[in-house]
Amino acid sequence: MDEVDWQHRDGYAKLVLNRPERKNAIDTATWHRLQKTLDAIAEDTTVNAVVITGAGANFSAGADISGGSSSHRTQLERMEWFNKVILALHRLPIPTIAQVDGVAFGVGMNLAIGCDFVIASDRARFSEVFVKRALSVDGGGSWMLPRLVGVRRAKLLCLLADTISADEALDMGLLTKVVDAEELDAEVDKLAARLVASPRLALVQTKRLIDEGLTLTLEQAMENEARAQALNVASDDFSAAMAAFRGGPRLPAEPAESGDRNG
Template identity: 50%
Template sequence: MTEGISMADQSPLLTHTDKATGVRTLTLNRPHRKNAVDGELWQLLHDALSGAGQDPELRALVITGAGGDFCAGADISGGGREGHPLTRMRFINEVALMLHELAIPTVAKVDGVAVGAGWNLALGCDLVVSTPTARFSQIFARRALSLDFGGSWLLPKLVGMQQAKRLALLAEIIGAEEAKSLGLVTYVVAVEEIDAFVTDLANRLAAGPPVALAQSKALLNENADRTLRDALASEARAQSINFATADTPVAFQAFVDKTDPTFTGEWNVQ
């Protein structure tokens, strides 16, 4: 699940970038805590997402976990919890927003547990790829807590209000196939195949037209709560931006020539 990354690295967040494809992988690396996120790891995630958003060479981002688990949520064991809870939550909220607003496509690669904020970290990605044995839970109620890391916004949009309430209020643990049937997992792939599958998926996303993909992602995120009139106005604005890149004529020519286009996202106003 962490091909090409040495687990000898003791950093709580491992970063690997394939410069040939522009795909970066962030690996949560606290396997002794099932990759539960403590204060240090929240800061590292914040910095990594900020860096990803400012790197013009990046075309896609994969988030995964080390040691056979994705993420057991926030680490509530007691360490690194200085300061007012609201201050800590505001910082965690910044991380959630940075992931949601990241212009490049994001993929969560999930094995083992993805619970609480860990599941919502996966749901905050654009696509979720899971092994058949992965387990998911909005576990907050079992800890006398309420939803966070965007769960109260994400769940009703993805599964509807009744299923969202079921998942939140009962804090049930569900498997990968049920999560997929609810629309909470995009693909379920055998554990021995998931690394290759996600690599291919991320490479396909990275090969797409970066400006157009960013526009489509933003339109889907923004227009879910707007009227059709608002959505159409946003689409017209985004399409005008796309026509001002080199990618559109390249795509049209490739269609005519029956070849594969190479997209750069370069501005091309005459």
């Protein structure tokens, strides 16, 4: 089977890192496959959300540093290629969900927290393990972590490289939700279904506005909001939503809170 198994479901794609015998450690072949899969999804307008998970009992133990062939002449060239794969995930216009069970270490952790939603089982564990391998943080961790948890906690996670539980990661703001392990699949499927049922254009533009807003002034952000809203109002999705609001077919009701641990 492929190093990344791509399952096309009802309106969303499920990407499974498929090296369970190595705790889904990401080797060169997996990076290649992940890049091709993400590029294909970016061009597929029938996919409205993406779930990334790992085969077996783990998300990913990080980069496979056990060796293997590489077509890159230098480590810098190789890392620049890795960066392109990580950027391909961040640049997907549609919502992304990390489904995390077991370990999410090193670049595996940063692949997970690079998604828009991170749903973890209560037995998931996280570590920015790099310094224990005489490496510095990569996979976008140096950019994401200060924004997600603040500089102090980012340094705590990266300089000490401790392993933290799912509940600790939730408390820090790294996760969206923690659920019992046996409920993980159903919880992620439910979230993906809600996203798929939502108007695609509104989701895509909202995600972009939030991501871009990190580096903009308030005035610039609101200018972008105005342009996005003009496109929304001109769309068929908006016409359907207004028809439902005025007494036509009703939009799905918001589900009641389940009582799960939420971020």
